Each structure stands twice: as C-alpha cells, then as structure tokens.
Amino acid sequence: MFSKHTLTPLQLGLLALCAVWLLTGLVGHAPWRGGDGAAFLDWLRAGAGEPLAVPALYRWTAAATAWLSSPVLTLHDGVRLASGVFIALALGFTARAARAQDGEDAGWAAALTLLGCAGLLVRGHEINPYTAQFAAAALMLYGLARVPQQPQGAWALGGGGFLLALAGGAAEAAVLASLVLILPLLSPAWRAPGVRRAAWLGVAGGTALTALWLIWVDQQGLSLATALDARRWQGSVSAYFPGLLGWFAWPAWPLAVWALYRDRHRWREPARLMPLAALLLLLALYSFSAETGEERGLILLLPLALLGGAGLLSLRRGAASALLWFAVMLFGFLALVLWVYWSAHDLGVPARLATRLTRLGMAEVGSLRPWALGLGAAVTVAWIVFLVRLKRSPLRPVLVWTAGVTYIWTLLFALFQGPLDQRVGYAGLAAELAQQVPAGACVETYGVRDVAGGLMAYHSGRDFRPADSGCPWLLVQVRRKGSLPPVTADWVPHAEIARPRHRDDHFVLYARR
Incomplete structure (x- = not known):
C-alpha cells in the first residue's frame, strides 16, 4: 500500500x-x-x-x-x-x-x-x-x-x-x-x-x-x-x-x-x-x-x-463534506444505541429494555462487567480523539467512514461479545446437553438441523448419530411450540434444552427406558 x-x-x-x-x-x-x-x-x-x-x-x-x-x-x-x-x-x-x-x-x-x-x-x-x-x-x-x-x-x-x-x-x-x-x-x-x-x-x-x-x-x-x-x-x-x-x-x-x-x-x-x-x-x-x-x-x-x-x-468539497458528516452522525447514533443497550444489560437502566433483554434469555442482566465498560470506554475515547485530530486530506471522507465502521464493530464486541455468543452460538446449549449425557454416550437425533446438530456435537464432545437405534439417548428438535413429534414408548422425556424466545433452537432430550 x-x-x-x-x-x-x-x-x-x-x-x-x-x-x-x-x-x-x-x-x-x-x-x-x-x-x-x-x-x-x-x-x-x-x-x-x-x-x-x-x-x-x-x-x-x-x-x-x-x-x-x-x-x-x-x-x-x-x-x-x-x-x-x-x-x-x-x-x-x-x-x-x-x-x-x-x-x-x-x-x-x-x-x-x-x-x-x-x-x-x-x-x-x-x-x-x-x-x-x-x-x-x-x-x-x-x-x-x-x-x-x-x-x-x-x-x-x-x-x-x-x-x-x-x-x-x-x-x-x-x-x-x-x-x-x-x-x-x-x-x-x-x-x-x-x-x-x-x-x-x-x-x-x-x-x-x-x-x-x-x-x-x-x-x-x-x-x-x-x-x-x-x-x-x-x-x-x-x-x-x-x-x-x-x-x-x-x-x-x-x-x-x-x-x-x-x-x-x-x-x-x-x-x-x-x-x-x-x-x-x-x-x-x-x-x-x-x-x-x-x-x-x-x-x-x-x-x-x-x-x-x-x-x-477527485470528490468535490460539498460531496466530501456530506459523506464525512453522514458518517459522523450515523456512527454516533449507532454508538449511542449500543451504549443504551449496554446500560440496560449491565445497569438495568432503562428498566423496560432490561426486562426485554431478560425475556430474550440474556444471562446476568443487571450485573456490571468492568472489562466491557473499560474496553468500550477506551474505544469510544479513541474514536473521539481520532475525529478531533484528523487533518483535512482527500482521504478524509472515506477514512472517517471506515474508521466509523471499525469503531462500531469494535464497540459491539467490546460491550456484547459474551451475550452475542450466548444468543447466536451453540456452545451454551451444548454445555447443557453435556451435563445430561455422559461422556462417550451416543445420541440419536431426529429432526435436528445440520448446523445445530453439528455444532452441538462439536462443543459437547458427544457422538451424534442421525439414525442409530442403539443409542441410549434421543435428541429431537422442535420447530414450533407444542409440536412434539411422536416417539415410541421406549423413550421417556429427560430434559428440555432451549434458547429462550427462539422459535427453532428448542430441543427435547429423551432417555431410553
């Protein structure tokens, strides 16, 4: 470059x-x-x-x-x-x-x-x-x-x-x-x-x-x-x-x-x-x-x-200024939104938003995470210093835009990497499964989507088998509330493993009689 x-x-x-x-x-x-x-x-x-x-x-x-x-x-x-x-x-x-x-x-x-x-x-x-x-x-x-x-x-x-x-x-x-x-x-x-x-x-x-x-x-x-x-x-x-x-x-x-x-x-x-x-x-x-x-x-x-x-x-001054200020206002607004969500998650304020996050299954709502606060504050200060000290140049409009993209992306991970992992990853669900199924046991699956089953098997270390009548455990994915598929009398419900308020990531674990 x-x-x-x-x-x-x-x-x-x-x-x-x-x-x-x-x-x-x-x-x-x-x-x-x-x-x-x-x-x-x-x-x-x-x-x-x-x-x-x-x-x-x-x-x-x-x-x-x-x-x-x-x-x-x-x-x-x-x-x-x-x-x-x-x-x-x-x-x-x-x-x-x-x-x-x-x-x-x-x-x-x-x-x-x-x-x-x-x-x-x-x-x-x-x-x-x-x-x-x-x-x-x-x-x-x-x-x-x-x-x-x-x-x-x-x-x-x-x-x-x-x-x-x-x-x-x-x-x-x-x-x-x-x-x-x-x-x-x-x-x-x-x-x-x-x-x-x-x-x-x-x-x-x-x-x-x-x-x-x-x-x-x-x-x-x-x-x-x-x-x-x-x-x-x-x-x-x-x-x-x-x-x-x-x-x-x-x-x-x-x-x-x-x-x-x-x-x-x-x-x-x-x-x-x-x-x-x-x-x-x-x-x-x-x-x-x-x-x-x-x-x-x-x-x-x-x-x-x-x-x-x-x-x-070769961008004209008016267009360059428009792109620059659009970037400043857009990313400033997005940063404000992220900080409001952080306040709801870590401080419980505003209360209605904190309640909504709790209903979505976010763990530890209301518990302050000092590292997240420190990293988020450091990233925000760096962004402000960057804007104040940036000198005029032909690169400035796109530089402000790209730095703004980087700031919001970094702030998102600084404040919410743990909650994001919990919400869109399968490590937490796999840990729940591992608590129920002994190590080394195989798990027969029914209706479990490929990505969900593969990642839960990877994180839990359990052996998932789509069709194996010899397994002592059966995992069924339920896509709609109340639509449990029929199973034979050989199986008894053992546990439910679910991502709160998510339509698809709801599993029922059965044990063989």
Missing part, C-alpha cells in the same frame, strides 16, 4: 486501523449460527473424508492457520484466521492495483474504500471460503492493472487465475481472463504487442496450472464438476446480485459512479475501462448463479473499490 521503506505516521495509523478492523471479531467466539457455523462444519467434513466440501485453497490455508495457532487458539478460531489472511491479501493487492492505475495516493484510497464496504464487515470475519476467491480475484485484477505499464505483471494475472480456480472460482477466473481478449478491442494501451504477448503468456500459464490441478483431482477419483463448482451456473437469470450492491457496496458504488462520470470522455483508458469491464462481466456471470448469498458477491466489491478510490481523490 506504500512504496517507501520508512513508514510515515499517517501510514502507521492507517495500518493500525486495518489491523483493528481485521482482528476484531475474527477470534474469541464460537462458530455462530448461519454461514460461520455451516462453513466450519464443512471444513470439518473436508478433513474427515469429503475433500471437496470446501475448495482446496481455503481448506489448506485454514488447516495451516489452525495448526500454527493451535498453542493459543481454539480450532474454530484458528480456522477463522484464514479469512483474515485472505482479506488482508485482497486489501494489499487492491491497493497495488490502484497504485498501478492511478498513482501513489490511489492505493490507500482504494484500500480504505474496500475496507469500508458494508457487505465486507460481517462476511470478512466469518469462516468463509469465498474470502479465498476474493483474494485471488484481487491478485488477477492487480495483474490486469499492471500489465499495460509493466508487462512482467502478467505473473499476477496467471497466478491469480490459477489460485481463483483452486478456490472454487473457475468461472470467475475465466471471465476475468477473457478481458485479455476484450480490452485490446476497446483500449489502445492494450494493443501494444508486448502488452498482449505478456497478457496471453500469463493466461496460458494460469490455464496450464489449472489443467494440471484438474488432472490430479480426476486421478484422485473426485468430481471435476464439484471441484469447478459447475452446478452453481445452472440457474435461471436472476437480478439478486445487482440488487444487493445498493447497500453491500456502500460507499464504493457512489464513488465509482462519480469516477466514471468525471472521466466519461476518457473511458477507454485502462484505469477506468478495466475495472468497469470486470464489474459488468462478473454481474453478467452472476445473473446465472443458481445459488445466492452475500458471501458469494464479495468479488464484486473489488472493481468498485478500484473505481471508488479514484473517485474519492
């Missing part, structure tokens, strides 16, 4: 901001209900004989981070570290791509714009195999940005394409590689013989490596269609991903629109044409995706960040 060997105080501060954004929420909590927990269970299955349950690049990297961090972190935290590694790589490659296109200052502008995207916040802190595609695509875009100025940058194009295929994004790799055909038709800078030759060599190298990997997959008796995620592209045309970008890519997309409007008479220049073409081709590809989900759209943020970083540097 910078070229000088000696870091300036500003660069050190920006690096610290990136580090806080990356590390907060990445470790220290159990796998949560939803994508985080489901991806963790897929990773466990991949290590237990289903290697294609998770794409190879993420599977191998997560295994490495889990092993390296095993002396200090739990298994699920170590696996989640892989997502942080890939997000960090994507930030670095995006910054370098922006510098190659728009000069030194554009690197930080693009990186901060990407880091501030609303859709990256949660998905970038989960166990998320799509972060590997995110980083590999950023490497490809860096190669595409660098080749017109320095043809030796084709290594990034080819290497990124191979890694993207290894991450389960073969279709995305093919689409981005097709820009080598399209860009020379539209941009004179891409018609130079040296540029075209280098680009083709990069694509050829990436294709050869991908072919070798597919040969190895086939020799292992594994499904090529699964390795390439081919079934994903068998859906009907959908507008899900274009509709997602409205909030998912904020504030990158307004800045990108401004950059394209400002340079509308220079649209053939690679700095505008390449990311725009990449975005349009990816949107066209994703319109045929049979599977939707926010995590699958992360790659779309990359070309928008490249365009948005360029737009930020």
Whole structure:
C-alpha cells in the first residue's frame, strides 16, 4: 500500500486501523449460527473424508492457520484466521492495483474504500471460503492493472487465475481472463504487442496450472464438476446480485459512479475501462448463479473499490463534506444505541429494555462487567480523539467512514461479545446437553438441523448419530411450540434444552427406558 521503506505516521495509523478492523471479531467466539457455523462444519467434513466440501485453497490455508495457532487458539478460531489472511491479501493487492492505475495516493484510497464496504464487515470475519476467491480475484485484477505499464505483471494475472480456480472460482477466473481478449478491442494501451504477448503468456500459464490441478483431482477419483463448482451456473437469470450492491457496496458504488462520470470522455483508458469491464462481466456471470448469498458477491466489491478510490481523490468539497458528516452522525447514533443497550444489560437502566433483554434469555442482566465498560470506554475515547485530530486530506471522507465502521464493530464486541455468543452460538446449549449425557454416550437425533446438530456435537464432545437405534439417548428438535413429534414408548422425556424466545433452537432430550 506504500512504496517507501520508512513508514510515515499517517501510514502507521492507517495500518493500525486495518489491523483493528481485521482482528476484531475474527477470534474469541464460537462458530455462530448461519454461514460461520455451516462453513466450519464443512471444513470439518473436508478433513474427515469429503475433500471437496470446501475448495482446496481455503481448506489448506485454514488447516495451516489452525495448526500454527493451535498453542493459543481454539480450532474454530484458528480456522477463522484464514479469512483474515485472505482479506488482508485482497486489501494489499487492491491497493497495488490502484497504485498501478492511478498513482501513489490511489492505493490507500482504494484500500480504505474496500475496507469500508458494508457487505465486507460481517462476511470478512466469518469462516468463509469465498474470502479465498476474493483474494485471488484481487491478485488477477492487480495483474490486469499492471500489465499495460509493466508487462512482467502478467505473473499476477496467471497466478491469480490459477489460485481463483483452486478456490472454487473457475468461472470467475475465466471471465476475468477473457478481458485479455476484450480490452485490446476497446483500449489502445492494450494493443501494444508486448502488452498482449505478456497478457496471453500469463493466461496460458494460469490455464496450464489449472489443467494440471484438474488432472490430479480426476486421478484422485473426485468430481471435476464439484471441484469447478459447475452446478452453481445452472440457474435461471436472476437480478439478486445487482440488487444487493445498493447497500453491500456502500460507499464504493457512489464513488465509482462519480469516477466514471468525471472521466466519461476518457473511458477507454485502462484505469477506468478495466475495472468497469470486470464489474459488468462478473454481474453478467452472476445473473446465472443458481445459488445466492452475500458471501458469494464479495468479488464484486473489488472493481468498485478500484473505481471508488479514484473517485474519492477527485470528490468535490460539498460531496466530501456530506459523506464525512453522514458518517459522523450515523456512527454516533449507532454508538449511542449500543451504549443504551449496554446500560440496560449491565445497569438495568432503562428498566423496560432490561426486562426485554431478560425475556430474550440474556444471562446476568443487571450485573456490571468492568472489562466491557473499560474496553468500550477506551474505544469510544479513541474514536473521539481520532475525529478531533484528523487533518483535512482527500482521504478524509472515506477514512472517517471506515474508521466509523471499525469503531462500531469494535464497540459491539467490546460491550456484547459474551451475550452475542450466548444468543447466536451453540456452545451454551451444548454445555447443557453435556451435563445430561455422559461422556462417550451416543445420541440419536431426529429432526435436528445440520448446523445445530453439528455444532452441538462439536462443543459437547458427544457422538451424534442421525439414525442409530442403539443409542441410549434421543435428541429431537422442535420447530414450533407444542409440536412434539411422536416417539415410541421406549423413550421417556429427560430434559428440555432451549434458547429462550427462539422459535427453532428448542430441543427435547429423551432417555431410553
């Protein structure tokens, strides 16, 4: 993100901001209900004989981070570290791509714009195999940005394409590689013989490596269609991903629109044409995706960040001030809401909100947690000092926005990490189960959802078996109150294990007579 060997105080501060954004929420909590927990269970299955349950690049990297961090972190935290590694790589490659296109200052502008995207916040802190595609695509875009100025940058194009295929994004790799055909038709800078030759060599190298990997997959008796995620592209045309970008890519997309409007008479220049073409081709590809989900759209943020970083540097004063004050007011309001909820949880004031939290099953409502108070206060003071001391610069609007996102995210975990774990994790429910079922006993399950059952088995250490008539225990998930399924006379109710006021996470444990 910078070229000088000696870091300036500003660069050190920006690096610290990136580090806080990356590390907060990445470790220290159990796998949560939803994508985080489901991806963790897929990773466990991949290590237990289903290697294609998770794409190879993420599977191998997560295994490495889990092993390296095993002396200090739990298994699920170590696996989640892989997502942080890939997000960090994507930030670095995006910054370098922006510098190659728009000069030194554009690197930080693009990186901060990407880091501030609303859709990256949660998905970038989960166990998320799509972060590997995110980083590999950023490497490809860096190669595409660098080749017109320095043809030796084709290594990034080819290497990124191979890694993207290894991450389960073969279709995305093919689409981005097709820009080598399209860009020379539209941009004179891409018609130079040296540029075209280098680009083709990069694509050829990436294709050869991908072919070798597919040969190895086939020799292992594994499904090529699964390795390439081919079934994903068998859906009907959908507008899900274009509709997602409205909030998912904020504030990158307004800045990108401004950059394209400002340079509308220079649209053939690679700095505008390449990311725009990449975005349009990816949107066209994703319109045929049979599977939707926010995590699958992360790659779309990359070309928008490249365009948005360029737009930020030329943003007019009125628009820059509007974005800055919108960020200050929005995140100030959200911080106030979080502190009110903290007061209700720890102090019991306001009483009505505290009563509601108690009904939701929050433990220890009314008990002051000094560490949460201290951390939250320190984060809030740091945010205020940052706003007061921040000097005017072209980066300031997005810097305030991204710092605000980081502040709210950090404040949320400082004040509520324990209650969040209790509310959206399964460690507490698993502990209740472990108190009822002796160690080593198997538990037959009926109607238990895959994620709930898998995470409860992981946390409790009990052996869950979906269909095993020999188990002395039976766990049944009840989805609606009062709708207990019929069981044979061999079973007697033993205990209820439930998340308070949650429709789905309600379990009945039976013991065999």
